[in-house]
Amino acid sequence: MPSVSVNKLKGQLVGLGVDDPDEQWGQYAFLRVWDERAFLSSVRAAEKTPIGELNADGNRAVMLSTTTDAYQTLRGENPVQTSALNSQARVMVRRMLELIRDHSTLNVRILTRSPLAREDFDLYRTFGNRLLFGMSIPTLDDRLARLYEPKAPAPSRRLETLRLAAAKGIPVYAAVAPTYPEQGEAELAAVLGEVGRLNPVTIFHEPINLRGGNIDRMRKEAEAIGLPFRGDVFENTERRVEYAIGQLRAAEKVANLLGLADRFHPWPDESLGTQKQRRERGAEHSAWLDRCWGRISAWPCANEERMVA
Numbered sequence: 001m002p003s004v005s006v007n008k009l010k011g012q013l014v015g016l017g018v019d020d021p022d023e024q025w026g027q028y029a030f031l032r033v034w035d036e037r038a039f040l041s042s043v044r045a046a047e048k049t050p051i052g053e054l055n056a057d058g059n060r061a062v063m064l065s066t067t068t069d070a071y072q073t074l075r076g077e078n079p080v081q082t083s084a085l086n087s088q089a090r091v092m093v094r095r096m097l098e099l100i101r102d103h104s105t106l107n108v109r110i111l112t113r114s115p116l117a118r119e120d121f122d123l124y125r126t127f128g129n130r131l132l133f134g135m136s137i138p139t140l141d142d143r144l145a146r147l148y149e150p151k152a153p154a155p156s157r158r159l160e161t162l163r164l165a166a167a168k169g170i171p172v173y174a175a176v177a178p179t180y181p182e183q184g185e186a187e188l189a190a191v192l193g194e195v196g197r198l199n200p201v202t203i204f205h206e207p208i209n210l211r212g213g214n215i216d217r218m219r220k221e222a223e224a225i226g227l228p229f230r231g232d233v234f235e236n237t238e239r240r241v242e243y244a245i246g247q248l249r250a251a252e253k254v255a256n257l258l259g260l261a262d263r264f265h266p267w268p269d270e271s272l273g274t275q276k277q278r279r280e281r282g283a284e285h286s287a288w289l290d291r292c293w294g295r296i297s298a299w300p301c302a303n304e305e306r307m308v309a
Contacts, residue, residue: 047104059299061107071114129300134173166198171300178208181230207247
């Protein structure tokens with residue numbers, strides 16, 4: 001995600017005091033001005049978009065969010081400013097959802113790491129099956145998560161939030177992503193088992209894909225908190241590919257054993273599908289990749305009863 005700031009926003013961010021968007025990732029948030037009229041215009045334009053122009057896997061849904069988090073906590077220069085920023089952010093997110101609900105027939109898919117989403121559960125319920133709520137839960141090990149996501153809420157809190165949403169009848173899904181090289185089949189089975197008990201509509205899975213300076217940052221963080229770090233699997237392309245394919249296959253195997261095959265949706269990195277990779281690994285690998293990428297994500301059915309085990 002830092003590459004988005006580097007490639008697309010660097011000029012604007014430098015003007016706002018962010019000299020190195022990649023190195024300073026996590027220390028800044030780029031806020032845009034809320035323009036309700038412009039937003040409503042974009043909703044109406046999206047409503048009119050012909051189905052044939054849309055990706056079938058998108059389920060005609062507005063996504064909150066793909067490269068950021070609609071429920072992140074903002075930090076101001078002082079407590080008063082911090083409180084004002086976060087209050088306005090909450091108002092903006094709720095208003096966005098209300099406008100989508102009332103002025104379109106579009107669906108909404110939310111993915112967050114933040115328990116702050118609980119504040120909007122009442123609003124989610126007014127969407128019925130038009131809204132699908134998900135949490136990123138890569139592991140059940142809060143300490144391990146601190147290594148890879150040091151500023152994010154603990155996975156245990158995210159799982160509690162997802163359980164609460166399911167209990168309230170909100171259609172839910174999970175992103176068991178990004179999983180880490182320290183996780184073997186037993187650890188993957190633990191997290192998939194907990195998520196599976198919530199009767200999720202879909203379970204996405206993707207191994208972490210570290211590159212460049214991120215590896216050094218992870219190594220320093222591991223040393224600081226006293227955890228081992230499997231940075232060796234990212235030392236070269238061959239090892240990274242072996243790790244990614246191995247973990248994707250392991251998670252798929254576990255999901256099948258747990259009876260989750262109908263909703264388990266592996267998402268391999270595009271680097272695993274290059275011509276070179278397909279040629280080296282053969283037809284079976286190519287067919288598997290095509291199945292993964294060609295799968296259409298499920299959406300809650302209008303009359304489906306959601307049960308919590």
